[in-house]
């Protein structure tokens with residue numbers, strides 16, 4: 001099986017970049033895996049920016065891959081799509097500024113990908129599974145490979161490393177490769193979270209008019225009830241949650257301010 005581990009799809013998410021560089025030096029060996037490493041967005045990595053022109057992880061739609069626009073990430077996506085043609089399984093490393101621990105994101109309904117996520121979630125207390133099946137902004141890098149998991153780790157600021165998260169992620173990543181190498185199977189039902197919607201900040205004429213409420217901040221994967229405070233405006237006016245209970249994730253994710261998402265709503269399910 002040909003497996004690629006990618007970091008630096010977002011150039012300011014340092015954990016994945018330095019983990020890929022470390023493993024390129026350490027060259028871990030798995031007898032049944034041809035392992036490759038990828039630093040996905042070199043220009044953005046060099047400048048420690050999320051991207052140069054567009055979000056690379058929204059640049060793999062059919063339209064983007066066929067576009068001849070002078071957009072660095074569109075050009076890069078074509079190169080990566082070609083390079084990943086032979087790849088069976090992609091493990092894509094990201095960080096989040098939200099308090100999400102180690103989240104294994106599944107972006108397609110694929111049994112092999114789900115199998116790995118389930119084993120990791122059963123073995124590690126800080127690993128959760130998040131299914132993000134509808135992505136209407138334009139496709140993730142995962143869309144050009146048959147099987148994949150995305151590992152989102154946080155909380156950590158953009159452009160910053162966190163040693164505890166780094167070593168915890170390395171352990172989970174090596175175990176994921178070990179599972180693929182041994183073709184381990186999991187037949188148990190495992191808890192997961194399905195993204196169902198997003199909620200934007202309060203805005204006036206497009207400009208942000210409030211912040212995540214202090215009582216919500218850092219409470220990713222904790223049940224949010226109707227009546228709980230979610231936003232607070234700059235003059236102190238509070239906004240309360242008015243929908244049925246759900247589990248919020250990506251709360252106050254820095255990269256999503258521009259996407260119009262203050263947090264995402266999920267429902268708990270089993271996989």
Ligand SMILES: [Zn+2]
Nearest residue numbers: 010013094095
């Ligand atoms: Zn990212």
